[in-house]
Amino acid sequence: MRLIVSLLLLLVAVTAGADEGMFPVSELGRLDLAGAGLEIPATAIFDPDGNALVDGICKLGGCTGSFVSAQGLILTNHHCAFRAIRDASDRDHDYLTDGFAAAGMADEVPAVGYTVRITDSYRDVSDEVLDALTPQMAPADRTRAVEKAAKSISLRYEQEHPGKRAEVAEMFPGKTWVLYVYTYLRDVRLVYSPPLAVANFGGEADNWIWPRHSGDFSFMRAYTGPDGEPADYSEQNVPYHPAVVLEVAAQGVADGDPVFVVGYPGRTYRHRSSYHLAFLNDTYMPAVVDWYGWQIDLLEGLGADDRDRQLRLASRIKSLHNTHKNYRGKLQGISRLSLVEQRRGEEDLLREFTAADDRFTGQSDVLDSIGRIYTEQAAATPWEYWLRSLRSSPRIVRVAMTLWENAIESGKPDVERESPYMERNRRQTLDGLVVTVENFDPEADELILAELLERSAGIERARQLPALEGLDHGGLAAAFAGTHLLDKDYVVAAFDLSSEDLAAAGDPFLDLAAALYGPWLDLRETRKSRKGELDVLQADLLDLRRTFLGSEFVPDANGTLRLSFGRVEGYAPRDAVWYTPVTTVAGLLEKDSGVDPYHLPSRTRELAGAGDWGRFAPDSESGVPVNILYSTDTTGGNSGSPVLDARGRVVGLNFDRSWEATINDFAWNHDYSRSIGVDIRYVLWVTWKFGAGERLLAEMGVDPVAGD
């Protein structure tokens, strides 16, 4: 990967013991990797002048993937490939339940809507962005100016480099921005997935939980046109040849071994104030837990007796569950660790420090100003969260609002549009609409809307919305009977209509969208203004803390490529309990109750009974290791990240964190922050024994029987 200009990131000098940190790969040279147990130099992982390990890693939807063969074979999580597997299924082929194994490349199934993103290069563009700002700007104008500058930089790059995709990422809020240049591969196909009972063993019950026994992996493959350039799906396409292929280490790892993880962690909030944390803890997360919990109950009830419907709602329920349980873990962790009080204590010391030092005259109210913003936001949250829920939870309103907003935004110059409606993003936005319409469940939408109308009673601004008048239960039924938005073709066509055309259509949900658009714009403006204010304050706070602590920080995760290292190691979740870091097939069989979510295919027991482990079981009684636990620093977006050993070989596939580590996003701690991966030996054994045979193993250069 090419690094165009070294990033001016603020980094702490890392000692071998301190394994906190999702380090931008450009900074690896500053880290003591050898002290952390790694046996390869930083340049073998990231090389600004050539190819290195990170070039074997891609982004796949919201997940990370690794190239594990020269033929573009990608290893990622089953839950990342979930939609592709479901879409490949039909009445006669239930690939979710039974698993999927293409007999050969010709049988690989297109994963519609999937793209593979490869990072080509990046450079710091902070100066260009900051040039667009003036100190006098109102906060919302400031946010808009940053957005516009970022878009202009991206567009300019893309115009100069046709076929490339450019994105500006904010590293430290309000301070530093980086331009990332990507190649998108658009022909992605499903190669192999294990049965759901293997991939999702333990289901929601075990999600975020150790000990874990989940085979959460799948194989996909990227294709290009015959010329090697990105192309839409075509039978003429050929497998993509990645610049770097990661080696798969069939011998695995053991307790105590150093490992590292490379991937695209989403968001962390470790540099935020106690006020942000208190807002999340007291206001925002409880609201989400409440609303998601209500929706989970509803959707699970609707799907209970109807397998087709259950499948259609599965992704949605899974996603709701995932956040719901994550937030409950966070709430418990914040309380258990007294995190708000702890951060307040730190801020009190910071206040004393700044008050006593002339350099900070006039800055002593940074924390108070941040506090004021969150107090206001907390007060506004019942209304704001209700409006956001109304826009996104009932899918029909989501589609109507997107169509309406698209019509409005399309009338503006490209660079001034909201990002999803810029020419470069419109297709992806439309694809999203189509997927939503294909999975409509009008009854669910109607019940969700009715509940939101019910809940509006306690929210003054909601009660006063004229658009909601007449939308009682009877009104809702009539609206669903009269809408055209259940029709995919209609929605696709409507994506090119103006707001006048949409208004003339007389569709009840488009009319609702038009009526909600004003309040929605107000909310958007409020949020931009809040962000504009907070960006400045956050940047000041960061400066203060750096001076106070005399140390530098690793930037919060922001979806860009990061590396984190640690070891395979257990932890003590509570008094007198120690979790060891490797689970086995023996434990899998122990959990198997024959009842969902602990219901194994009988084949697992047969293979175990026969001791049919190949080379993958270090101990024939316990069988193949299933999942591993390690002390790297990860968050959402690290799903599918390879877990690499000291020599950079793939020994696992990251897919989750432990319950205590849900709090990671606010505070990492070596005592309890652990990530969970599928042991590569389980990946290989399952692939070999559950449908794919030796073919894929051979493609990865693994002999399932002979040792090293």
Place this chain on the structure above:
Amino acid sequence: MRLIVSLLLLLVAVTAGADEGMFPVSELGRLDLAGAGLEIPATAIFDPDGNALVDGICKLGGCTGSFVSAQGLILTNHHCAFRAIRDASDRDHDYLTDGFAAAGMADEVPAVGYTVRITDSYRDVSDEVLDALTPQMAPADRTRAVEKAAKSISLRYEQEHPGKRAEVAEMFPGKTWVLYVYTYLRDVRLVYSPPLAVANFGGEADNWIWPRHSGDFSFMRAYTGPDGEPADYSEQNVPYHPAVVLEVAAQGVADGDPVFVVGYPGRTYRHRSSYHLAFLNDTYMPAVVDWYGWQIDLLEGLGADDRDRQLRLASRIKSLHNTHKNYRGKLQGISRLSLVEQRRGEEDLLREFTAADDRFTGQSDVLDSIGRIYTEQAAATPWEYWLRSLRSSPRIVRVAMTLWENAIESGKPDVERESPYMERNRRQTLDGLVVTVENFDPEADELILAELLERSAGIERARQLPALEGLDHGGLAAAFAGTHLLDKDYVVAAFDLSSEDLAAAGDPFLDLAAALYGPWLDLRETRKSRKGELDVLQADLLDLRRTFLGSEFVPDANGTLRLSFGRVEGYAPRDAVWYTPVTTVAGLLEKDSGVDPYHLPSRTRELAGAGDWGRFAPDSESGVPVNILYSTDTTGGNSGSPVLDARGRVVGLNFDRSWEATINDFAWNHDYSRSIGVDIRYVLWVTWKFGAGERLLAEMGVDPVAGD
């Protein structure tokens, strides 16, 4: 303790690693105690010619106790002293909630109904018992003959040694019997008990569970007359001077240290057949779990809003919960370990062995015969368990039946009576009746009776009972309105009446008892007959197994004095989880949610905050060790047993087993069989800091601050 004649018990040669076994103390000389890590000789534990450690151990109700001072101070479990603490409480003093600490000996409160039993001597009487049997006897006659022989031996001994109490215990069913000679001390007083929130921290949720944080201990004291002989309570009485005082080891133990437990384990069933196990697993335990669960729901509901009623029902609910959870643990363990199948496999091998060997001609059907008896018992269980529940679950029927049976049995010669009605036992039986009447809850009884009447619908023999006619809901209400049995004085007086007098009383529940007595006698006869048959078959089976395996066995627990040794050690309850064997106050605070059953007194947190540990915390951050886990072999009846270190000093107080070890009663296994005790350091720290100050510690020779 004197051993009159060496017991002819069958013992396996014990190696240091094999810590299964509740060994009769007379057999310690055969064990490799040094190999197990003990630093004292067997004669220091049990000395047939003089006093030794076991003489510092007593039986206290159904529990075990240790003498820990020369003034008769007894250390036992809080749950063993529970009734005494509750009875000492009144409207102004809630000693359960607040704890109790006598300011001095004069303030110690009589524990009415409590006795302390000290073992004086014992001898094998198998020959005398077997002399009373002939091969031709019918099974029920055989059982009766054994019972009569045992009673005669006891009575003869007691007549020859006034003031002593003699009991014959069956060691191996149908094979060996031992006469135990006891002294009973009748003046027992409550000295100290911690608050319930300390003693029962974790409540039913944590019962049978590790990690545990329970301060389940209390101190009581035994008194004698001024002449040193057993006496009823009197102000003139003086503290009992035990022959041996156990030393309390304030320094405690650590992971890996050898420990042993001495006490009175109740019942184990390790030598029984697969048929017995299958009967318990498929029929008996599920019936108990169902019926106890129903009663728990009822009684908890009744006590929910009424603290007095809750207290009155507390012991009863606790006891139901304890068995209910224990049986659920056993059912889960039997299934998890495939214990029935495993024992069947052993029996198949035994069958092959006996079929191929001339010595066993004619004995090949021992197992089949046992199987037939359990098949019959399983078929009869709906009726039999229903009738037994009818006799014991509604307390009013229990009292009426006991009065009626007492009237009938009192008409027989003493040695032919059922044991509770023999002259030597009548007083204890009456005491039990009084306690029952004092805790009557007529509404609970009425609802339980109504439920049993409801359940009779599915049981043919129950439906045909004429006594139940007219006992619908209305009839029950009338019966409760018309009975005299709610009156304690009436019940005490009725205990001396004949059956004619009782019949003439016209009491609806005495009439019910009279009507149920016939079916009850039938059931008693059936059970005696079954036991008579099984005793012979069990004895034969034991012989067969001994020949087959070429090894000897330790007799099943039978309420007699036993020793078991092991180590302080953790275990793996499931894949990737390891339980370490010492919990601490830090973990206690971690569990404290402020809500029952995890609601600590604020004092614990204050003391912990101040690091006010005295000498009792090896690590000031984790604080005082609370509970310990060890691999000895224990069962119910071991409650209150001292946990002793390599030098025979008290380092803990046994009170429970781990969940996986509920299965102990059928199969001990070093992998999962663990007992749970209160760490002596927690006993001492709590006593010192929660009410009693240094007085009791000084009496035990412990300085709470200075080290060794």
